[in-house]
Amino acid sequence: MQLSQFSGSRMTSQHDAAQAHAPGVHIAVNREVAGHVQGKVKLRARNVEVFYGEKQALFDVSLDVRDNAVTALIGPSGCGKSTFLRCINRMNDTVAIARVSGTIEIDGENINDRAVDPVLLRARVGMVFQKPNPFPKTIFENVAYGPRIHGLATSKSELEGVVESSLKRAGLWNEVADRLHQPGTGLSGGQQQRLVIARAIAVNPEVILMDEPCSALDPIATAKIEELIDELRTQYCLVIVTHSMAQAARVSQETAFFHLGRLVETGPTGEIFTNPRDTRTQDYITGRFG
Amino acid sequence: MNEHIVKSYEDELNTLTAECARMGGLTEAQVADALNAVVGRDRTLADTVVGRDDRLDVMEIDIERKAIRLIALRQPMANDLRRTVAAMKIATNLERCGDLAKNIAKRTLVLVEAEPMQPLTRSIDRMGRLVQARLKAVLDAYTSSDLQRALSVWSQDDEVDEHYNSLFRELLTYMMGDPRTITACAHLLFVAKNLERIGDHATNIAEIIHYEITGEDLITSRPKTDGLTALA
Amino acid sequence: MTDAILAPAAARPEASARNAAMQARLKVRRGQEMRFKLYGRIAIVTALMFLVLLLGRIIHQGYTTFIDYRISIPVTLDASRIDKADLGGTNFDMIVADAVLAKLGTKDDDFGGASTKVMQIISNDLGFQLLKQVRADPSLIGKTITVTGPVKADAALYYKGEIKRSTLPENRKLDDQQLDWLDKLKSAGAVSSGFNISFLTHSDSTEPEQAGVWGAVVGSAMMLFVTALLAVPVGTLAAVYLEEFAPKNRWTDVIEVNINNLAAVPSIVYGLLGLAVFINWLGVPRSSPLVGGLVLALMALPTVIIATRSALKAVPPSIREAALGVGASKTQTVFHHVLPLAMPGVMTGAILSLAHALGETAPLLMIGMISFVPGAPENLISSATVLPVQVFIWENASERAFHERTAGAIIVLLVFMILMNLTAIMLRRRFERRW
Numbered sequence: 001m002q003l004s005q006f007s008g009s010r011m012t013s014q015h016d017a018a019q020a021h022a023p024g025v026h027i028a029v030n031r032e033v034a035g036h037v038q039g040k041v042k043l044r045a046r047n048v049e050v051f052y053g054e055k056q057a058l059f060d061v062s063l064d065v066r067d068n069a070v071t072a073l074i075g076p077s078g079c080g081k082s083t084f085l086r087c088i089n090r091m092n093d094t095v096a097i098a099r100v101s102g103t104i105e106i107d108g109e110n111i112n113d114r115a116v117d118p119v120l121l122r123a124r125v126g127m128v129f130q131k132p133n134p135f136p137k138t139i140f141e142n143v144a145y146g147p148r149i150h151g152l153a154t155s156k157s158e159l160e161g162v163v164e165s166s167l168k169r170a171g172l173w174n175e176v177a178d179r180l181h182q183p184g185t186g187l188s189g190g191q192q193q194r195l196v197i198a199r200a201i202a203v204n205p206e207v208i209l210m211d212e213p214c215s216a217l218d219p220i221a222t223a224k225i226e227e228l229i230d231e232l233r234t235q236y237c238l239v240i241v242t243h244s245m246a247q248a249a250r251v252s253q254e255t256a257f258f259h260l261g262r263l264v265e266t267g268p269t270g271e272i273f274t275n276p277r278d279t280r281t282q283d284y285i286t287g288r289f290g
Numbered sequence: 291m292n293e294h295i296v297k298s299y300e301d302e303l304n305t306l307t308a309e310c311a312r313m314g315g316l317t318e319a320q321v322a323d324a325l326n327a328v329v330g331r332d333r334t335l336a337d338t339v340v341g342r343d344d345r346l347d348v349m350e351i352d353i354e355r356k357a358i359r360l361i362a363l364r365q366p367m368a369n370d371l372r373r374t375v376a377a378m379k380i381a382t383n384l385e386r387c388g389d390l391a392k393n394i395a396k397r398t399l400v401l402v403e404a405e406p407m408q409p410l411t412r413s414i415d416r417m418g419r420l421v422q423a424r425l426k427a428v429l430d431a432y433t434s435s436d437l438q439r440a441l442s443v444w445s446q447d448d449e450v451d452e453h454y455n456s457l458f459r460e461l462l463t464y465m466m467g468d469p470r471t472i473t474a475c476a477h478l479l480f481v482a483k484n485l486e487r488i489g490d491h492a493t494n495i496a497e498i499i500h501y502e503i504t505g506e507d508l509i510t511s512r513p514k515t516d517g518l519t520a521l522a
Numbered sequence: 523m524t525d526a527i528l529a530p531a532a533a534r535p536e537a538s539a540r541n542a543a544m545q546a547r548l549k550v551r552r553g554q555e556m557r558f559k560l561y562g563r564i565a566i567v568t569a570l571m572f573l574v575l576l577l578g579r580i581i582h583q584g585y586t587t588f589i590d591y592r593i594s595i596p597v598t599l600d601a602s603r604i605d606k607a608d609l610g611g612t613n614f615d616m617i618v619a620d621a622v623l624a625k626l627g628t629k630d631d632d633f634g635g636a637s638t639k640v641m642q643i644i645s646n647d648l649g650f651q652l653l654k655q656v657r658a659d660p661s662l663i664g665k666t667i668t669v670t671g672p673v674k675a676d677a678a679l680y681y682k683g684e685i686k687r688s689t690l691p692e693n694r695k696l697d698d699q700q701l702d703w704l705d706k707l708k709s710a711g712a713v714s715s716g717f718n719i720s721f722l723t724h725s726d727s728t729e730p731e732q733a734g735v736w737g738a739v740v741g742s743a744m745m746l747f748v749t750a751l752l753a754v755p756v757g758t759l760a761a762v763y764l765e766e767f768a769p770k771n772r773w774t775d776v777i778e779v780n781i782n783n784l785a786a787v788p789s790i791v792y793g794l795l796g797l798a799v800f801i802n803w804l805g806v807p808r809s810s811p812l813v814g815g816l817v818l819a820l821m822a823l824p825t826v827i828i829a830t831r832s833a834l835k836a837v838p839p840s841i842r843e844a845a846l847g848v849g850a851s852k853t854q855t856v857f858h859h860v861l862p863l864a865m866p867g868v869m870t871g872a873i874l875s876l877a878h879a880l881g882e883t884a885p886l887l888m889i890g891m892i893s894f895v896p897g898a899p900e901n902l903i904s905s906a907t908v909l910p911v912q913v914f915i916w917e918n919a920s921e922r923a924f925h926e927r928t929a930g931a932i933i934v935l936l937v938f939m940i941l942m943n944l945t946a947i948m949l950r951r952r953f954e955r956r957w
Contacts, residue, residue, distance in 0.1 A: 094846060096770060123849035133840040135859060145858070146848040196844070203849060246365060273367050275505030285367045287299065288292040 039067030042237040043088065043207065048102035050083050050092065057083045061102070061263045063256055065207075070229060070238045072252035072269065074245060076289065079258040081241045085209050088239065089125040090118040106207065123150050126200030130212040132192035134184035134199070139176050142184045142195055143167060146203040162202055170198035171228050190221025197228065208232065210240045214247065226251050245285050249273050257281045299364055303373060306356050307433075310377045310384075313349045314429040317384045320346065320391040321425060321488060325418035328398040328481060329411055336402075339395035346388035353381040369505070376502035380432065383491045383498070387425070390484040390491075397477045404474040413460060414481060417453040421485050424450065424492040432495065437503045444496035444508070450489035457482045580936075584929025590718035590731070591678045593644060593707060594670040597621040597652065601664045609657055614649035615641055618669070625712060626703055643677040643700050645731050672720070673713065675730035675923030677704055681715070684922070695922075721930060725897045726912065730923035733916075735931050740898040741811055741891075741906030742880060742938070748815020748902065749822055749879050754872045756819075757826030764827070765834045766856045785824035792821045793888025801889060809890040812902040817889060818879040825878070829871020833864035866950045873946035877939050883910040909935045 043065035050058040058080045065071045073081040083092070090111065092098040103110045111121055123146070134142050143163045146152075153159040163180070167173040172194040176187070184195055193213060200208055210229075214222040229251050232238060242248050248255055249269060256266040257278070265278045276282045283289055294300040320339055327335040357378040360366060366374055424443055431439035458479070465475045497508055597618055604612050619637035622644055623629065628636060648671035655669075656662055672678070676695045679685045681704070691697050696704075707713050725737030768774045796817035800806045806813040837860050845855040861868070886892075891911050899906035907915070909931060916928040 089847070091843070091846065094843075119849055119851045121849075122847060127843075127847035129840065129843060129847070131840060133844040135841065135844060136863060145850075149848075149850055149854055149858075199844075199848060245367070249367075274371060276368055282368050283292055286370050287295050289295065 039069065039237070041065070042067035042106065043239075044103075044105040045084075045087075046103050046105075048084065048087060048100070048104060050080070050087060050101075051099040052095070053097040057261055058087075059261045061258075063263060063266060065237060065239055066254065067237045068233055068235070069254060070233050070240060070252040071254040071256065072248035073239065073241045073256050073258060074243075074248050074284075075258035075264075076284065077243075078260075080261040081256075081258045082211055083261075084258070085211055085239060085241050087112075088207065088209055089122050089127055091122075091127065093118055123203045124205055125207045125209060126203065126205040128193070128196050128200055128208065128210045128213050131216050132189055132196050134187075134192050134195050136183065136185055138181045139167075139184045139187075139195060140180040143198050143202045146199060150203055152203065166198040166202040167195075169201055169232075170194045171224065171231075172198055188221070190217050190224060193217060193221070193225060194228065197225075197232075201232075205236065207237045207239065210238065212241055212243060215243060222247075245273075257284065259284070302356075302360055302364070303366075303370060306353065306360060306374065306377050309349065309353050309356065310380055311429070311433045313346065313353065313381055313384050314432065316342075316346060316349070317387050317391070318422070318425055318429065320388050321418075321422055324391040324394040324398070325415070325422065325485075327395055328401065329415045329418070331398070331402045331406060333399060333402050336395040336398040340392050340399075343388055343392040346385055350381045350385040354378055369502075372502045372505060376498050379498050380495050383494050387488050387491050390488050394481050394484050397481055401474055401477055405471075407464070407471065407474060407478070410457075410460060410464060410475070410478055413453075413457050414478065414485070417450070417457060417482065417485050420453060421450060421489045421492070424489055428492045428495045428499070432499055435499075435503060437500065440496040440499040440503075444493055444500070447489070447493045450486055454482055454486040577936075580929050580932050584926065584931075584933045586682050587721055587926050587930025587933075588718045589682070589715055590720065591673045591681050591713055591715050592670050593622075593648075593673050593713050594668055595621045595625060595648070595712060596666050596668045597648075598666045599652070599656065599663050604656065604663050606660060606663065609653060612653070614652040614656075615646050618644060618648045618652065622707075625710065626706055628703075639697075639700055640703070643674050643696065643704060645672045645674050645729060647671040647729075647732055672731045673704075675921065678731060679923055679926075680704055681708070681713075684926075721927070722934070726895060726907065726915075728894075730919075730921055730927060733924070733927055735909065735912060735934050737895055737898040738907050738909045738912035738931070739934070739938075741814075741895075742908040744811035744899060744902060744906065745814040745818065745908055746876055746880060748812055749818045750872075750876055752815065752819035753822040753826050753875065753879075757823050758830050758868055758872070760823075761827045761830035761834065762856060762861065765831050766860065767852065781824050781827055785828060788884075789821055789882055790884040790888060792817050793885030795820065796885060796889045807903045807905075809893055809895075809905045809907075810903045811899060811906045813889050814886055814891060814906070814908065815902075817885050818882060821882065821885065822875040822879050825875040826872055829875070830864070830868045833867025833871065834860060836867060837863045862953075865953045869949050869953060870946050873942060873949070877942040877946075880939060880942065881910055881935065883914055886911055887914070909938065 041064045043063075045061060045063045045065075048058055048061040049056065061080075061084055063084075073085065075081050086092050087100055087104060088106075088111075090100075092100055100112060102112065104112055106124070109116070135145065137145070140163055143166050144153075144159050147159060147162050153162050164173065167176065172191060175191060176195075184192065187195060193216075197208075197213075214225050217225065226247065229238060229240070233253075240248070240252065242251075252269045254266065255269045255272040257264045257272065257276075257280075259280055265272065265276060265281045267277070272281065273285060276285065294303075320342060323335050324339045326332065327339060357374050360374050361371075364370075424446070427439060428443045430436070431443065461475045461479050461482070465472050500506075500508055595618065598621065600617070603617060616634075616637060619640040622640050623636055648669050651669050651671060652667075655667065673681070676685060677700075680696060680701060685694050685696060685701075687698070687701060704713075720732065721734045722739075723736050724732055724734030727733040764774065764777065796813060800813045800816055801808050806816070841859050841863065842855055845859045846852075850858065886908060891907050892915065893905065893907070894915070895905050895907045913928055913931045913935065916924040916931060919925075
């Protein structure tokens with residue numbers, strides 16, 4: 001009988017392998033989620049703070065994001081999750097009154113450094129927005145634009161190859177192969193969002209950021225995108241901001257909860273949704289925010 | 291703790307827990323009456339116990355249905371999810387306790403035909419009171435979400451085992467002494483076994499309560515001192 | 523989802539009383555709506571009526587410009603009257619007048635009074651034609667050739683009914699005998715009427731019957747060319763810079779306010795500016811399409827900038843974000859995505875400001891485009907006139923025939939403007955993209 005483990009605080013990860021196989025009931029608990037391979041840490045944020053003029057939007061956020069995994073950022077409106085997301089591809093630079101401090105390292109390289117060109121960064125870190133926003137050009141042009149301006153394809157046939165493979169990886173090829181030269185805006189909402197994802201993939205990014213990608217879509221389109229996200233995580237590092245906790249629960253491996261500009265808790269998704277550490281996290285995900 | 295923003299959700303969770311507590315009360319009554327029947331050789335009481343068992347079955351199904359519905363419609367998370375699952379599992383355990391109480395009552399109906407066996411009956415009574423107390427304690431812990439109480443029930447599991455072991459030996463001795471009592475003793479043996487299993491269910495419930503409150507399983511193995519491997 | 527049943531709501535207020543109040547109010551609202559619609563219709567009808575009135579009047583006054591009367595006369599080129607060596611000195615007009623008199627069957631008197639009178643009703647264009655033909659082919663001397671040319675403006679006015687016999691002879695330009703001759707020539711079949719193509723192909727002239735708008739049209743076209751070349755690129759790029767690239771601080775606010783104000787400055791001020799800076803200081807030739815174009819470019823610039831800025835503002839920010847997200851630089855975003863989407867608005871703004879410039883008169887008067895220019899301008903720095911100024915000049919001329927031509931020129935100007943607006947609409951349609 002070992003009563004020492006019965007305190008209310010969280011127990012550290014322990015395997016029972018060490019304990020002898022005594023006769024009788026033997027309850028072993030494995031803390032890590034079985035059957036899931038996560039990559040190394042791709043993105044390391046430390047002490048990130050963001051000011052919009054006088055108002056501070058993010059307070060001292062430090063977070064590790066793993067490669068080949070989906071990290072979900074959840075939290076109530078105005079908690080700073082979108083602000084943090086936009087720091088990762090320096091989209092906050094386009095807002096005149098925004099000031100970002102702290103370090104965000106991708107593969108060890110601090111992207112907040114002045115020497116880093118945001119234009120090149122955004123080819124490494126792609127973004128998908130809430131409302132599908134394909135360019136008002138043909139489907140082909142939409143996907144081909146990125147590779148063209150970054151010089152990723154040298155000949156016409158190479159460009160066509162890139163477009164085809166991007167559309168295939170986004171799960172859209174079969175639906176649009178026969179109408180590549182029709183406007184991208186003629187597709188349905190779900191198809192447009194997949195087109196936008198194909199556009200982001202076409203420049204061969206390492207990280208893909210998604211800001212509430214399914215909030216404008218119907219359930220079936222949402223499910224298709226979630227399936228796509230699942231496939232994409234084998235190749236990329238994905239960070240998703242979502243209002244839907246059910247979606248975060250379905251789709252992500254790691255979840256981070258933001259509240260009032262601070263990172264409250266982060267951990268494996270299964271843990272956060274069955275046994276979160278912080279009361280604020282628990283209140284939010286169970287719907288007890290008063 | 292804050293209330294749920296959606297009141298009806300809060301109400302549904304509370305109803306589920308309350309139903310479970312009610313079922314616990316009924317189970318306690320069954321166990322108490324079964325014990326009184328066997329100790330006081332009361333045929334009428336035994337009949338009552340047998341008759342009431344159906345209600346427990348119905349309650350278990352009802353709780354299970356409610357829990358499943360709650361999961362489907364509300365998608366509970368974290369502590370709410372644990373609470374729902376706990377209610378389901380506790381209901382199952384209580385239903386089993388009810389079955390065991392019914393079994394005791396049935397055997398009582400046979401035992402009243404035979405001669406009373408005072409010393410044995412007293413032992414059964416002592417064991418029964420202990421089990422009753424454990425059941426009551428654990429159900430109190432459930433309704434008041436009292437972790438310490440649940441843990442103390444959990445850790446005293448071997449007390450019941452000790453009672454059972456000594457009763458076992460006593461019955462063997464009796465049987466070896468007077469072969470005419472074998473039938474009755476055999477029944478009493480089963481009664482003792484049933485009581486021991488009710489005690490186990492109380493321990494189960496304690497474990498479930500611990501998981502519901504802390505979100506973690508009790509890691510160490512449950513201590514077991516059967517002594518069964520050794521022959522008397 | 524809940525099975526909870528709502529507690530029955532408090533008893534609703536008496537339904538019929540509410541309905542009655544609502545019906546009454548509804549009636550009032552319907553009445554207001556109908557009256558408003560009626561006012562709107564009246565306004566539109568009034569506006570259309572004025573438009574019809576104005577256009578009708580102009581067309582009524584001006585359509586006769588496009589009818590001209592031509593006379594064909596066989597002329598004997600009497601060798602005795604033509605000096606081969608000095609063709610320019612020969613009085614071909616007299617020869618023509620004699621031929622007409624011959625046709626009329628009248629003899630000239632000794633003072634040449636009849637032929638003078640004839641020369642008042644036949645254009646000297648016939649004389650010029652003879653001169654040209656004889657110059658080209660001297661062998662024609664001695665032969666009889668038929669020459670066709672317009673009758674003089676007053677004669678044409680008589681044919682069109684503007685000059686009537688009922689007016690007292692002292693008050694009209696042509697006396698009875700001339701009118702008789704005109705009738706005779708007409709009934710003899712020497713005079714025919716037709717479409718006055720020369721109005722469109724000739725430039726301004728002192729003789730109304732020979733005056734046309736061609737010079738003014740070429741002048742306007744050249745000037746618009748200069749204006750477009752200067753105002754459209756400079757204006758568009760300035761607007762792009764101000765809207766997309768410039769930092770938003772007090773300086774840019776000041777600039778924006780100033781540009782808005784410049785659009786409202788009276789056009790004659792630009793004329794003064796042009797006079798002082800371009801003509802006096804920089805020495806640009808006065809009355810040339812170049813200086814006209816420069817002045818009008820300055821005028822059109824604020825409008826182009828404002829229109830382009832609003833077109834750029836109308837492009838949704840999601841397009842910019844999408845382009846930036848893919849890794850396009852600011853310049854690539856603006857020129858590959860934002861500007862093409864804003865194109866319809868930009869083009870409309872540009873074409874409308876050019877159409878506006880086409881009709882500007884006051885500043886051009888200041889820079890000297892009021893002078894009489896007989897021919898079409900050869901290049902950008904030669905003297906020219908423009909359509910609205912031409913209208914102004916003709917309106918102020920003393921001869922009555924010019925008044926008719928004023929209306930004709932206005933019609934040409936209006937057609938020009940309608941064409942430009944149609945081009946704007948067409949181009950806009952072609953470049954419009956859905957997003």
